[in-house]
Amino acid sequence: MLNIANISKNQGGETLYSKVNFQINPGEKVGLVGPNGAGKSTLFRMIIGEDRPDEGQISIPDKLRISYFSQSVGEMKGRTALEEVVEGDESIAKMKVKLREFEEKLCDPDLDPDEMNKILDRMGEVQTDFEKVGGYDLETRAEEILSGLGVHPEDHHKKVEDFSGGWKMRIALAKVLVTNPDLIIMDEPTNYLDMETILWLEEWLKNYKGSVFMTTHDRDFMNNVVKKIVEINHKRVTTYTGNYDFYVRESAIRLEQLKSEHKRQQDMLAKEEEFIAKFKARASHAAQVQSRVKKLEKIDRIELPPEEENISFDFPKPPRGSDDVVIIKELAKNWNNSKGEEINVFSGLTTTINRLQKIAVVGVNGAGKSTLLKCICDQTKPSSGEVKLGPSINLGYFSQFSLDVLKAENSVLEEVQSNLPQASDGYLRNLLAAFLFRGDDVHKKIKYLSGGEKSRLVLAVIFSTNNNLLVLDEPTNHLDIASREVLMSALKKFEGTVIFVSHDRHFLHELTDEVLEVDKGGITKYPGNYQYYLDKKASL
Template identity: 50%
Template sequence: MIRLDKITKQNGRQLVFIEASAALQRGEKVGLVGPNGAGKTTLFRMIIGQEQPDEGQVSADRGITIGYFSQDVGEMAGRSVVTEVMDGAGPVSAVAAELAELGAALADPDRADEMDALVERYGEVQARFEELDGYALEGRAREVLDGLSFSQEMMEGDVGALSGGWKMRVALARILLMRPDVMLLDEPSNHLDLESLIWLESFLKAYDGALLMTSHDREFMNRIVTKVIEIDGGALTTFSGDYAFYEEQRKLNEAQQQAQFERQQAMLAKEIAFIERFKARASHAAQVQSRVKKLDKIERVEPPRRRQSVAFEFQPAPRSGDDVVMLKGVHKRYGSRTIYEGLDFSVRRRERWCVMGINGAGKSTLLKLVTGTTTPDDGSVTVGGSVKLGYFAQHAMDLLDGDRTVFQTLEEAFPQAGQGSLRALAGCFGFSGDDVEKRCRVLSGGEKARLVMALMLYDPPNFLVLDEPTNHLDMGTKEMLIAALGAYEGTMLFVSHDRHFLGALSNRVLEVTPEGIHQYGGGYTEYVARTGQEAPGLRS
């Protein structure tokens, strides 16, 4: 359906693609992977014609429809959410708009002399609308929005009143409702809660068109894709299989290439040693010349490109008391809405609680109560002795001083630390070389999240409270964070929609539901095995 044939593309000084080729066939579900900045978004933009390759060709079968979801959703305002979504449904939305215009014209007394032509055209357009299943369009739009966790009230509300994250969901819903022949999805799993993520997973599995997507969610990617295209060093390499197979295959390929490289280096060293030893002897001149010619003809094996990976190690956190935080008889309301009524909950040293619950159940509110960011209407929240608390919240990224550089931000937070120590910290969180001189205002969401994380973890607290810490983080940074937190000896309370993160780090589950609070011993993996569901409130 879509073919990339020997494409070369340069952005500024960076060679993004060098004679790279790949194809997307009908019905395939393909994951597009590669380090940040490798060219994934550039590839999407070339497929839809927003950019052209410098050399080579990008071609698509004639007549196919392509839907592209990107992180740049543009302006949305002045219409209801459901209308906004229906407007993106491809040909049927244009027919629906004409049908509405004709309906208004038929009711306009000033156009009575055109009535016969209007009635005839209305019949034609109505027939086309029925053919495109237009009367079911609104129902389908509401079904998709419901799957992405929109309430009925939100569906009717002005799309302009939504936050950026919810507008992303509207943009995603437009593409899903369109059901094009080819879907290009650039990070569709960002900004979704776990329930919406699992719904989207089911939707994409059942979708019969071709899919090319990127995602920083390992579990989500692994369950959907059956082929992986990797961008690395300007080349496109295709792997048949799911994401886990790709990871194993890449490791195997790297090991084989490293072994080939080492064998060749040993052979070259031996030949060069012979040449150096006998080049001055006339009796060995023929042999030396023969070996020099042989070396000139050998095609050199390159060592495998090493993915930049860093490890972060916690300094030992001071020991807290056994009782870390206690909530007794906590009541919390927002207006007429009751979030908690008589909540009793306690966290003890070295417990790692993940908090589960549908949107609006009160997960973030619980974290705010524990950290003192909000106060209970009634009841008490008591933090135990010697507890040093670190809180990662989404709004923390908005509090960074835009005029300061990454390095100045770290320096201001830790004035006693040496430059080498702070540069090492910055490197662990993906800020190497000139990246430390970037001003905070130009940082991406992922870079801001990494900087806030670095600020919190350098002088480690013994009680970490994390609200969606993996939002915006790429797979490499997530793996580093999971490894670091796995070795952390303090206490944790966290909310996350990343199932890999949940399974790797939790040893307790707090489930917040409208019917009440449920506590489970054992972590997320045991919770799934016990309840038979991956998130509370999943529709069966």
Template identity: 45%
Template sequence: MLHIDGITLHFGDRPLFDNISAMINPGERIGLVGPNGAGKSTLLKVIAGEQPVDEGKISMSNTATIGYLPQDGVDPDPGLTVFEEVEKAFEEILELRSKIDIIQKKLDTLDPESEHHKEALEEFGKIQHRLEHSGSYTLKTDIERILTGLGFRETDFNRSTTEFSGGWLMRIALAKLLLLNPTYLLLDEPTNHLDIESLQWIESFLKNYEGAVILVSHDRAFLDSVTNRTLSLRRGQLEDYAGNYSFYEKKYAEQKELLKKQYENQQKELKDTREFIDRFRYKATKAKQVQSRIKQLEKMELIELEDEQSEISFRFPSPQRSGQVVLTLLNLVKRYGDNTVFNGIDYEVERGDKIAVVGPNGAGKSTLIRILAGIEPITSGKREAGYNVTAGYFAQHQAEELNPANTALDEMKDAGTRESETRLRTILGCFLFTGDDVFKKVRVLSGGEKSRLALAKMLLNPGNFLIFDEPTNHLDMQSKGILKQALQQYEGTLMIVSHDRDFLDPIVNKTLEVQPGHIKTWLGNVSYYLDKKQEEDLSNLNRESGREKQRASDGNLSRKEQRRLEAEMRNALSKKVKPLRERLEKIEKGIESRENRKSEIESLMADTGFYDDPEKVKEVSLEYEQVKQELADHLNKWEDVAGRIEFIEEEWAAEHQGSG
């Protein structure tokens, strides 16, 4: 159990935390929420021991461990590969392996009959025993499993960390944390650099994580899916809610409304009391009652309402009407050197389309939308813009085009829309630039602040075909809500690359899935796409067999036809699991051979004369380590493949129950 005990922390004269406390229990999934600037990231740093406090302490058991993923500042070793950088998290195991190597070399130089040789062998045995219980023999498999889940391909494992962007470096840091399996896992915006497939994977991982998870995120769907408790940080206080983000939001709104009514009642009582005092202050017959009312006022604990954030809204100006066909790609080919991203794809965007672009990182999403925006040259084929189409494009790199000498407000004025300064400041407020923030120079803004400013500026001249590449990465809940509402009301055509389902679902009516080498359109929002994609991946039944199944359930097939259909469906299932069963059989043979060899070596090592030959001891010990490593890898693979077969068969059985 982790105890946040009376934490107080001042930033200047402002108390960021005012004597806050909470208990974090094993296995809990906690969302840490609050308005921008409330101190969410700072609290994670306090828990992680990276931020000193004025008063209070963080306490937990001596055996508990903490893993912390910050929003930025990840700095891997440029001399290491991805696999080596992740493996570096297991310093104890690597150190034990190094000691084993040193002892083995030492044994080569010692007399087998000497006392030193005997001591070295004993130490070798102790270290080997520690390695067996440290997870050393499943380490390679575990690392590969986590890296694959986070979107890395097998070919990426041996690439240098210097070849990856900041988002991928954050994934490497996340992989190290997940593998260390800390008792308390602290994650600050872990989803910002994940694609939708990796996001689904980490959701599943965290829901099944053995330790406690505390996460800061502005992804409502992610919070709702993962968390079962919410800590709300506001005005220096920490409030506890026994549910996910939607539960918290509902309860907080109810509390806020109740407090507002209590405040109004108290204000009426104050007004009446003061009026009584003023009216009868100088009447001797009422002196006692007046004094009583004065004391009543002095004792009254005044209710304070939280400063209401003004209802900020942003609405796009009505764009010029484009032609019905906004943009067409015909037989499009795009290559970077020898790397073919797209080879002969066709695609058409129609006026009024609101399209979410999803798919794994590296599949070509950003390349495709840059082609659609007209800023990425194509290798061959055609890109044809429709009549009167004006595109507006937002990508993270646009922040680099801001003038460092300008203030945030100057940048907005430079957009040339002749909006009033009041209106420009209101729009900046939508994206977290409040008060004197609008006068900050661009050069002193953080990366996130620059990105938000670039987005605000782009929205002043939107055009009638808006294209966004991850617009929500640096927005809080309120800012995302404002942008979401504006895009829902936008009258033009829209494409958005994003993994934020809660943001996308009310906006889009189509989902464009981009996979390596091909694209596919789904006529629904992202949740619809994910549901249908899961059905497609699990069933492996083609559309025709699905239609036949439906006709059978309607009683339109004869018994003979039904038996044929049942046989076809069983064959489809068999075809789906056959390669997995063949793989399982191959793994089982590998397990059997390694178990046999392990037993042979253990029998050999049990022989009293075995240690008479130091060279043989070294050779056999090395083989023994290798066999155990391979056996552990095979057992992990068997568990994975067997689980997949079982899952597919259960899904098939549930789907086809009663279909005959």
């Protein structure tokens, strides 16, 4: 269906990849993985025709319909959410116009019979294509998909420009899903989605009859949808027939095999070179020496990819605080909505969070998870009840607003120095390396960092400033899979208490030992890990 043959691409004088070959077959669900800057988005753009390979060919059948979702949603205004989804596909809109034109012509009483037959033939072709893309039930599907993506029916007729950036992303995603294409290409579709919506999208894609080619930082989402992985790394592209977990296992096995082959070749080369060096001056061995020289010239040398540097960093042990870290009594919070009506977010929460616990706060979008964390961190006052921190508790709080306090003109190193003035340069560099700022990365100015890089920088400081309670609101947002693994490893080793919100199921499964669910104005405590919580919910 989609065939990539011997493509090569350079960018900024650097080779992204060369001699790339793979294909995507009808109905295949394929994941694209690789570090930031490897060229994943560039590959997507080449497939949809926004960029071109320097060499090679991308073959796409003439009638193959492709829809592309990226983080750049473009300008959307002047339509309602539903109109944007229904009318957003130009090809469907053109077909609707053509069908109306045919109907008008057929109403002409003076129409010649031969001309009528020609119109009917052309109309039949357009109707077939229109039916194939689901044109006749397009509005019904658009409503279902918008609702599935969390845009409630009462908001379907709200103007697009009145939605925030995250909600516009959902509308843009709905535009891609509704068109019934043969191939959907998606660049980070789970960004800005809550758990409920991620699960809906996951199920939708699993049942989708067409092909999918996507990249995502959500490991579980990738595992549950794709059955094939295309990896871009070290300027090479490698294909694995399995999900993400299979890819992780298989790539480790292949690397060990490559290392063994490389060692065998190096041993052989050393022997041959030793022979040549030993006998090159002897006329009696000239023919043998020349033969071995030619043999070595023809050998394809096995190259090992650069070793990923594993940074071992021991975070400072936080001071031991009280065994009762957070004491909550009859906590309630109300908000006033735009009409001045008082809305109960949650009420009646009484609990104690103990030392070394790792508490996940879960709930649907808008349930009040972030509000609960703000009450704990004294970022908002409760309507009633109280939250107390135990004696000697030092609180580190991460939210998306934490990124706004970074000083734009500071370098990465200067920013951590300002927060840790007593620390040595070597300590700070090791700390930053543990959070994937290596080499010249430490001299990048804050204003040039991506959202994920800023998150990593804030988290590095939070981990290193003697906090024994961490409250983390969506710390995995903007982080790629490698960065999430770094954060998860740091949290597992952290000798303090953690209260966090995340929509990453892998993260939740690995860290959680107790769950607080915010739902319908109340908070329910589940005294077990994330799987325990899921099992309890399933049994209700």
